Amino acid sequence: MLTIVVRAIIIYLLVLFLYRVMGKRQLGEMQPFELVLTLIIADLATIPMAEVSVPVLHGIVPVLTLVVLHFILTYLSSVSNKFASFLSGKPVIVINPDGIDAKALKNLNISVDDVFEAIRGCGYFSVEQIQYAIMETNGKMSVLPKSNFAPVTVQDMKLKVEKSVIPINVVNEGKILKDNLEIAKIDEAKVMELLNKAKVKKVKDVLLMTIDKQGSVYLQQYGQKYQTLQTEVLGKVKE
């Protein structure tokens, strides 16, 4: 049993490392060759874990070989568009201003129901609302609505708005995030001052505290409703 435990740890760490090296991808955003790689790696990695008579190298070597192959394919895809389209396919327009393209659906081997499911996922319930729908190489649908069905934007309204800012977490589940304090350009003393102002006694009681470039503070204690504070702008917050 100890052998299995140790092998499981070795293989887990190796696969984890290899996925870090290969880069982050959500399962739904994978290209076909990445999906194939993931499925094979998952299968190969379990062989030496389940079968003690198989050397652990019999699991490691094929996984490493696939990773090398992945690097090479990724590199070739990045330098050659032709190779990239051969490997991952090309985005296909399934809905155009004339309606659904039946030929494209046939080529993609998908049904009208699949198209409807995908466009509903994008927030549209009628083909009439759509100017173009494109099936991306990772299997996701991108939709461009007709102008009269597109959501109104600030630009359409010609409004002047402040630039969007990202709030930075400074306290998370009772712990001060020191790295984020640096980004927000504040110190622990300032955090404590804000907590005192909000009548919070201990950092431990804070579930979440964020601060943005404009000095808006969001503060929520465990088991309580959140409160917002406004403080002076604390230097320029890095974006």
Place this chain on the structure above:
Amino acid sequence: MTKVGIFKLVSFLAIIAVLIVICVVEDRLVADSLMQVKDYCYRIEMASEEQGGIASGEVASLVDNLETSWKKNEGKLCFMVNHKSIEQLGVEIVRLKTYIDEEEEIEFFTSLEIIKSYVESFQHFMGASFHNIL
């Protein structure tokens, strides 16, 4: 080149290096171990022919050496080869000693032939050939 790019390049080169090392070490280790076994088998055969049977100190000593050498290599081979594939070879080598003690010549030479046959089939099975790849 960014830090991530350097990390990926170094990892890529390291993985290739590891794969090359594993392939070379495996090839050398398997080939050497099997050659040793094959060599001992022929020496045992020759010694038994010269001595006119298996009940001689020289044959027994060669079988002991074969066993010692195999045990030494078996541990290393377990890193590279499926344990079940080499298990039988070890069993047959141990049987040789019993057959010497009981002076069972026919079984002794049968076992010796089985060992030689295992070694040869291993050499075919482990080598990188077109047949094995397909």
